[in-house]
Amino acid sequence: MKPLAGKVALVAGATRGAGRGIAIELGAAGATVYVTGRTTRTQRSEYNRPETIEETAELVTHAGGRGIAVQVDHLEPDQVQALIAQIEDEQGKLDILVNDVWGAEYLTQWNVPVWEHSLDRGLRMLRLAMDTHIITSHFALPLLIRNKNGLVVEITDGTAEYNDHNYRLSFFYDLAKASVIRMARALAHELAPFSCTAVALTPGWMRSEIMLDHFGVTEENWRDAAAKEPHFIISETPRYVGRAVAALAADPEVARWNGHSVSSGQLAQVYDFYDLDGSQPDCWRYLVEVQDAGKPANTAGYR
Incomplete structure (x- = not known):
């Protein structure tokens, strides 16, 4: 079944991590997916990593959709405007x-x-986390609202409930991630008259390419990282949050989530989807009830 056949999606920031996982799952559901980022097979971004938007597009197509890679720096309004014009055309x-x-x-x-943190690095973080989303929404939403039932998903780290009660270990990081949740709430208000929906969505502890490298493991032996960090056993693949987005996009009653802040684990319980290993990790509940509570790592009841 292809519940998103005929649908057109833009995943802004799909070179790797959550963006790649989301793009693949939208493709698996039958969507045409534009995947954007700065790293191509001929040019790397400041990350200097090997993942490319062309690879993501090919994975989308292989999954059953149609992947279209477009190199875009989402801090550059002209590039984003040209991207939306291409999608419209x-x-x-x-x-x-x-x-x-x-x-x-x-x-x-x-x-x-904050007074010791590099100001240049902190302000650059805010530009990457916030300005990119604002610029993209500014140019993309006039096209999206032409039809009813459009969906905007703001990807962040942490639910509103968790972030409201916890300092995220950095002034700039805390502000960046909280702001994206607030963006979804504001967009929900502005999109409601057009019968469109905006949701803030967070993955759990995600096994992105960068996270796997950090622990010196691969997806095949990721559990070995528990020797360094026992709570890593609650982690999930990028495809899990991808399935959350696909479930939202296929839900005819998605407006019930308008303005809400949700997690991949929460939506898995509602829509009955699973991670690639057949589990349903509920990371944010685990963080509160196990990790933050100082209990030993144990995912019983949380996967």
């Missing part, structure tokens, strides 16, 4: 917008107060 519509641009893994200085 080629497809005539946009049904799903996923604002996943981040790009700041290497900028955060953890447990460093």
Whole structure:
């Protein structure tokens, strides 16, 4: 079954991580997916990593959709405007917008107060986390609202409930991730008259390419990382949050989530989807009830 056949999606920031997982799952559901990012097979971004948007597009097509790679720096309004013009010219519509641009893994200085944190790195983080989403929404939403039932998904880290009660170990990181949740709430208000929906969505502890490299493991032996960090056993693949987005996009009653902040684990319980290993990790409940509570790592009841 292809519940998203005929739908057109834009995953902004789909080179790797959550963006790639989301793009693949939208493709598996039958969508045409535009995947954007800065790294191509001929040019790398400041990340200097090997993943490319062309690879993501090929994975989308292999999954059963149609992947279209477009190199875009979402801090450059002219590039984003040209991207939306291309989508309008080629497809005539946009049904799903996923604002996943981040790009700041290497900028955060953890447990460093704002007066000691690099100001240049902190402000760059905010630009990558916030301005990219604002610029993309500015140009993409006029196309999306032409038809009813459009969906905007703002990808962040942490639910509103969790972030409201927890300091995220960095002034700039805390602000960046909380702001994206607030963006979804504001967009929900502005999109409601057009029968469109905006949702803030967080994955759990995600086994992105960068996270796997950090622990010196691969997806095949990821459990070995528990020797360094026992709570890593609650982690999930990028495809899990991808399935969350696909479930939202296929839900005829998705408006019930308008303005809400949700997690992949929460939506798995509602829509009955599973991670690639057949489990349903509920990371944010685990973080509160096990990790933050100082209990030994144990996913019983959380996967």
